[in-house]
Amino acid sequence: MGYYHAYSQHGTLSLAFDLLARVGQILMLQFRRLRLSGPNGRNRRRIKLLLKIAILLFVLYLIDLPIHLYRTRVVRPDQDLDQPFASGCLDPSVMAAQPRENATFVMLARNSETEDARSTVFDIEWQFNRWFHYPILFLNDVPWTEEFKDALSRAVSNETEVRFEVIEKGKWGFPEEMNEEKKTKAKLQMKKQGEKGIVYGDMESYHHMCRFYSGEFYNLEALRPYKWYWRLEPSVRYSCALTYDPFAEMAKRDKVYGWTIALWEMGETCPSLFKTTDDYRIEKGIPRTPAWNALYQVMWYPAPVRWFLGFFGVSEHDNSGIKWNMCHYWSNFEIANLDFFRSDKYQDYYRYLESKSGFYSERWGDAPVHTLAVHMLLPPEKIHHFSDIGYEHDKLWQCPGNAPMDQQLLGNKALGDTGKMTAPSEGGTGCRCKCQENKRRRNINSECTSELTRPAAHHRPSWWQRHNGYYHYAVNNPNNPSQG
Template identity: 55%
Template sequence: KFYNLDALKDYKWYWRIEPGVRYTCAITYDPFVEMARREKVYGYTVALWEEPKTCPGLFRAVDDYRVDKGIPAGPMWNAMVDASWKPWPLRKLMAWLRAAHTDGNGDGWNLCHYWSNFEIADLDFFRGERYQELFGHLDRSGGFYDERWGDAPVHSLAVHLLLEPGKLHHFSDIGYDHKPFYQCPGNAPGGQLEEEELEKSIFGEGKYSPETEGTIGCRCECNHHRKKRNNRAICLGRLQEPATAAANRMGFMDRFWGRYPYAIGVA
C-alpha cells in the first residue's frame, strides 16, 4: 500500500518512474496540472497482455467482489471480458470449477492490462473507500501469496471496475522506452521547439527524428530500426474502445497453444 506511506501523505499525485527507462520526447507541459485540470484519475502509456500463469484466480476474485457489491458490468468492465463461445452448461461447469481467468458466468478475462512501469495517477483514488474495500477483498483471498498478483493487473482491473471511461488518459504524446516495449509518437510538423546553438554544438544538427504528418510528439528521438514501433496494440484498442471489432481479438489457436503475443502502446 504505497499510497499510505508517511512519505506520501502530503501528496495527491504520483508518477512511477522505473530505473533504466528512457523518455524519448520532450515533455512540454506539467502532466499533474493537466490531469487535475481535465479531472483525470489514471494515466498510462503502454497496454499489453498479462502472463497468464501468474494470476489465474485474480479475475474471478475481482468479479466476485463486483457481483457481491452489485456493481453493474458497464462498458469499462466489459472491455476486460472475452465472452465465451461455449454452451451454457459447459460455461457454468467452468465457473463452478473456478477455471483460470474465468468469472461466475464462465466468461473469460482477455488478460489485457496497463503496464504500470509508467503510471501517473491520483493517490486519492487508491486511498478511497471503494479501492480499499476491493484491495481488502483481494488480500483476504490469499492470491497475492498463493499466486503472483502484480500491481499492474490489479490496478488495471480496479480502474476498469471503479472509474468512468473519461477518468483515464493515454499519454500518447510521451515517448516511453522500457525494453523490450516502447512507444514513440514521432515529431509533429511545425510543432517543434527551436534547437539552441549550444545543443547544436554538442549534439550536432539532426539529433531528433524527422517531422512526420499525423504525429504529435515534440523533440522525439525514435529508434526507427526497432520493430513494432507504434503498431496499434490489440490490448490498447480493447481497453480504449469496448466495441473493438472481433477481428482484432486473439484467435482460438493462439489461446489453445498458449501464445500470448506482447504488444506495445500506440502513439
C-alpha cells in the same frame, strides 16, 4: 509488473471443445446405433427425437449468443473521450510558469541499482523536469547508502528536491497479522511457483513488491503530503520531450489514471485474480460497465459451457464463465491521483484481495490489480492514455510519431538544440521524439491498447481491420501498424 507472454487459451479451449465434442459424439453415436439396428417404427421415432433435441439445442444457442454478446458489449461513446493533451512542442518556459499540482515522482529502488536509477533520473530531468522541477522521492526497504544518495542528488537539476525514505514497518513484507504458520505455507507456495517456472514466482521480494504497490504504497507517510504521483523505475528511457505539465492537465480534465503501455499478463501468475475480483464486484453490487466489459474476451461458447467454466472456477474466468482477455496496463509507468487509491472503495478492494492471500499463493501483480480496479471503479473518461510520451523499459516501448516540423519549436531557447529527431509523420503528436531505428516501434502488439481504449473511443477499427491486425493506433507511428 507484467511481462510479455504470447498467451494461449489451450486449456480453456480444450475443456470447452471437449465438452462440445462429447455432446456431439453422444448424439452421433445414438444416430449410428439407430440406423444400424434397422428402420423400424420405434427407431424412426427415436431418430426424430434426437433430431428435435439437436435442433432445440442449436436454436437455444442462436438465441443465447446474441444476448450474451449484447450483455458483454463495450458501448461506443457519442464522441472520443480521450485525446492527447498536446500535439508537438509547447514553450516549456511558459508552461512551467503556470500553477503546479501537488505532485511528486516516486521511485522504488535498491542500493545496487545506482547507475540504473541515475540514468532514469537524468533522462526524465532532461526531457521534462529541468523545466518543471517536481520533487523526486526514492523508496527503499533498507537504509540508503551514501553512494546512492550522492549519485542521485547530482543527477537532478539545481531546483529539483530529492528525498530518500525507508519504507516504514508494516508496509513491506508479509502482512503483520500473518502468523508464522501462514508465512511458512506462503513460502512453500512460492517455492512451488518457482518449480513450475513462473517468472519471479519463487522470489519473495517480488511478491512483497506486488503487494506493496497494490495497496500499502498509497498510505506511506512520505506520500501523505501529495495528491499526484508519477511512478519511475530504474533503467527507463524517455524518448520525447514533454513540454506541458501532465499533472496539471490530468487535474484540469478530471482524469484519474494515466498509462503508456498495455500488454498481456501471464495467466499462470494470477489464475484466480479475475474471478476473485468478480466475486468482489458482485458482493458489492458494482454493475458491469463498458470499462469492465472491455476486460472480456469475446466468447462463442453456448451458455452451458460458459456456466461450466464459471462453476468449476476455471483459470482466468469470472463467475459466469466469461474469460478475461488478460490485457493490463504496464504499471511501471503511472501518473495517477493518489486520492483514488487511498479511497475507501479502492482500499476495501485491496483488503479483500489481501484476505484471499493471492499475493503469495499466486503471484498477483500490481499491474493487473490496478487495471481491474480502474476498470471496475472508474468510468472510461477518467482514464488517459499518454500516447504522446515516448517510453522504453526492458524490451518494450512506445515511441509516437513526431508532429509536423512547424510544431517542433525549432530555435526555442528553453528547448535548445536537441539534435536529430525522428522524421514527422501524418497525425503524429510527439515533441522531438528520437525513436530507435531498426526496432519495433510499438509495445509487442497494439491489440491490448485497442481493447482497453475501446470504452473511450468513438472511432474504432472495423472488425475486418482487427482481423487483419490493424488495431487502434493512438500513437500514430510512422511505420505500418501491422508491424506491432
